[in-house]
Amino acid sequence: MSLQNRSEKNKLILGLIIEVTLVILGVFLSVSTGSKNIPLKDIAGFFMGTTDDAFWAAVISARIPRTVFGLLAGASLSVSGALMQSITRNPIADPGILGVNMGASLAVVIGMAFFHISSGIKLIGLSFVGALLTAAFVYGIASVGYKGASSIKLALAGAAVSTALGALVNTIMLPDSQVMKEFRFWQVGSIGGAGWEDVKLLLPFFGVAFIASLCLASPLNALSLGDEMAVSLGVKVTRTKLLAALCGVLLCASVTALAGPIGFVGLMLPHIIRQLFGNDLRIILPMSAIGGAGLLTYSDILGRILGRPGELEVGIITAILGAPVFIWIVWKTKAKSI
Amino acid sequence: MTLVNTEQKIKRIYALEKRRTFICVGLFVVIALALGVVLMCLGNTNYTPAQVLDILIHGGSKAAVYAVRTIRLPKLLIGAISGFSFGVSGYTFQSLLKNPLASPDIIGVTAGSSAAAVFCILILGISGPVSSVFAVAAGLLVTGLILLISGRGKAFGGRMILIGIGFQALLNALISWMLLVGSEYDVGTALRWLRGSLNMVRMSDVPVTFAVSVIACTLLFICNKNLRIMQLGDEYATALGVPIGLTRVCCLVCGLILSATSTAVTGPIASVAFLSGPIAGRLLKGGKGTMALSGLVGVILVYGAEIVSKNLFTTNYPVGVVTGLLGAPYLLFLLFNINKKGDKI
Numbered sequence: 001m002s003l004q005n006r007s008e009k010n011k012l013i014l015g016l017i018i019e020v021t022l023v024i025l026g027v028f029l030s031v032s033t034g035s036k037n038i039p040l041k042d043i044a045g046f047f048m049g050t051t052d053d054a055f056w057a058a059v060i061s062a063r064i065p066r067t068v069f070g071l072l073a074g075a076s077l078s079v080s081g082a083l084m085q086s087i088t089r090n091p092i093a094d095p096g097i098l099g100v101n102m103g104a105s106l107a108v109v110i111g112m113a114f115f116h117i118s119s120g121i122k123l124i125g126l127s128f129v130g131a132l133l134t135a136a137f138v139y140g141i142a143s144v145g146y147k148g149a150s151s152i153k154l155a156l157a158g159a160a161v162s163t164a165l166g167a168l169v170n171t172i173m174l175p176d177s178q179v180m181k182e183f184r185f186w187q188v189g190s191i192g193g194a195g196w197e198d199v200k201l202l203l204p205f206f207g208v209a210f211i212a213s214l215c216l217a218s219p220l221n222a223l224s225l226g227d228e229m230a231v232s233l234g235v236k237v238t239r240t241k242l243l244a245a246l247c248g249v250l251l252c253a254s255v256t257a258l259a260g261p262i263g264f265v266g267l268m269l270p271h272i273i274r275q276l277f278g279n280d281l282r283i284i285l286p287m288s289a290i291g292g293a294g295l296l297t298y299s300d301i302l303g304r305i306l307g308r309p310g311e312l313e314v315g316i317i318t319a320i321l322g323a324p325v326f327i328w329i330v331w332k333t334k335a336k337s338i
Numbered sequence: 339m340t341l342v343n344t345e346q347k348i349k350r351i352y353a354l355e356k357r358r359t360f361i362c363v364g365l366f367v368v369i370a371l372a373l374g375v376v377l378m379c380l381g382n383t384n385y386t387p388a389q390v391l392d393i394l395i396h397g398g399s400k401a402a403v404y405a406v407r408t409i410r411l412p413k414l415l416i417g418a419i420s421g422f423s424f425g426v427s428g429y430t431f432q433s434l435l436k437n438p439l440a441s442p443d444i445i446g447v448t449a450g451s452s453a454a455a456v457f458c459i460l461i462l463g464i465s466g467p468v469s470s471v472f473a474v475a476a477g478l479l480v481t482g483l484i485l486l487i488s489g490r491g492k493a494f495g496g497r498m499i500l501i502g503i504g505f506q507a508l509l510n511a512l513i514s515w516m517l518l519v520g521s522e523y524d525v526g527t528a529l530r531w532l533r534g535s536l537n538m539v540r541m542s543d544v545p546v547t548f549a550v551s552v553i554a555c556t557l558l559f560i561c562n563k564n565l566r567i568m569q570l571g572d573e574y575a576t577a578l579g580v581p582i583g584l585t586r587v588c589c590l591v592c593g594l595i596l597s598a599t600s601t602a603v604t605g606p607i608a609s610v611a612f613l614s615g616p617i618a619g620r621l622l623k624g625g626k627g628t629m630a631l632s633g634l635v636g637v638i639l640v641y642g643a644e645i646v647s648k649n650l651f652t653t654n655y656p657v658g659v660v661t662g663l664l665g666a667p668y669l670l671f672l673l674f675n676i677n678k679k680g681d682k683i
Binding site: 092096097141150151152155156157159160161163164165166167168170171174175188263264307312313315316319320322323324326327330331333 | 437439440443444445487488496497499500501503504505506507508510511512514515518519532533608609612651652653655658659660661662663665666669
């Protein structure tokens with residue numbers, strides 16, 4: 001027993017070290033890659049304060065906030081996905097698949113077009129409301145009827161709601177060329193325009209929701225044994241589920257408000273982490289956060305390399321990477337649980 | 339005595355159903371024709387039906403000929419063909435997968451055709467029949483892949499739906515990528531390929547689309563009987579002598595060719611395939627004529643949305659944006675209705 005425990009622990013520490021190394025490497029690469037590549041030597045020089053090249057320094061300091069924002073956004077999306085999967089007891093739950101991102105988009109477009117809101121904090125509020133309503137709606141459609149919210153029903157309800165809301169978004173966006181200009185690239189999901197302002201906005205939301213979800217990890221673990229079992233273990237089922245759902249939606253809504261809908265990060269990372277380290281949310285949540293930060297950073301770098309001389313929005317890259325993972329998850333799921 | 343009674347009862351039910359089908363189909367044909375006339379008459383310049391007829395047959399001023407023959411006539415024809423195709427293929431997929439939400443535009447089948455068409459037009463710079471062929475081939479390929487991955491066995495339908503949604507997401511991302519990279523990027527083109535539009539159809543698209551659609555529709559109508567028996571479940575269908583595998587393949591391929599051919603011309607007109615089947619099914623209570631009626635509902639949806647978008651709004655919305663809007667109330671309806679009945683999705 002103790003031997004097994006120790007090997008589990010070693011595995012965990014090893015995983016953590018690998019993840020952190022990859023993330024740090026990603027940060028350096030993200031600062032150095034772009035339409036103009038900067039040698040790593042100069043970046044090191046910049047951080048040590050020994051560089052004297054003003055041009056490099058300007059480019060580097062423009063890329064840093066974007067990188068930091070990418071880290072935060074990736075972590076938020078990943079934790080959000082892990083929470084949603086835990087609440088719905090369903091491996092395919094993801095803010096993109098469930099249509100929650102589209103709900104947030106719709107709310108943001110309404111804000112931009114009708115109320116001329118452009119301040120970040122108000123957009124986050126709006127997007128939170130939109131995302132929450134959509135999440136409730138999709139879950140509602142999916143869980144009526146017998147067998148409750150199965151994978152198929154969740155995914156179909158999410159896809160159908162996405163189509164309908166997407167049409168609404170277009171209806172509002174098309175007549176207003178100003179909104180369209182702001183919104184066109186936002187719609188694909190991009191962290192290219194992020195600055196320190198956005199980082200400052202996102203950080204408190206991430207902090208609060210992440211800490212709250214860590215506190216919820218134990219009761220959520222108990223919930224995964226089934227509602228009756230959780231009650232007998234002294235867990236308040238409804239309250240736990242509701243709080244976790246709020247955290248999950250808040251995390252993805254705040255990222256969506258600032259960067260646009262970025263799908264599949266919340267699907268990929270928690271799944272890989274579960275495969276490697278088991279089902280304990282106390283481990284899954286922090287590991288997913290670090291991994292998600294890395295994943296989004298690398299996706300962003302990939303977008304900048306593939307899209308030269310411009311760049312590809314990170315939302316496109318995550319979808320291209322994530323959809324095959326989704327298909328793979330469905331493929332190996334047993335017939336019974338679909 | 340009772341046997342005769344029962345026989346009469348059944349006969350009466352059949353007669354009733356026949357009459358119902360006849361009335362519904364007739365009514366919908368009339369509505370579709372009326373909307374078609376409105377579509378031809380209204381626009382930037384309004385003409386009377388007599389004028390339109392005159393321009394079609396004898397010609398007229400240059401502006402009038404351009405408006406009626408070059409702009410509105412292809413819209414009328416392609417609108418009818420694609421509306422009918424989307425309706426019928428939607429019904430086919432929904433019946434085959436036994437799920438009212440599983441239409442080709444939701445489960446990624448049309449996205450394959452869209453992606454291929456965008457690739458041909460924006461990256462390779464070819465359009466017309468060649469791009470249609472590519473679109474159909476890509477649609478078949480994607481569906482083949484979806485089927486291959488979902489495999490056989492119990493969860494055939496369910497797995498296919500989920501994997502289809504995955505492919506949908508992947509292909510839409512690829513379309514966005516091509517639209518951003520392609521030089522012609524503008525919102526109009528983007529929306530055409532993501533939601534569907536009749537704004538860029540030409541007369542030269544009509545013959546091929548029409549011929550293919552007629553063949554595929556005919557085959558589907560032949561399969562219709564078996565498809566309806568399969569609604570009872572695979573066991574019953576086998577017992578009643580229905581070749582399940584053959585019917586399934588035939589329906590899938592024909593339904594796919596229908597939606598892919600139209601998608602190559604108009605883009606995936608959102609929600610038409612998704613809505614037509616359930617509307618028709620509700621009107622006829624799942625009777626024999628449901629497949630044909632789905633097609634007619636599709637035509638009416640496309641015509642109606644086109645007329646609304648051209649005349650009621652100041653912005654020229656692509657038709658797919660308007661039809662897409664109809665999806666939201668339908669989902670709400672589905673939510674409340676199913677909740678009441680305790681039915682399964």
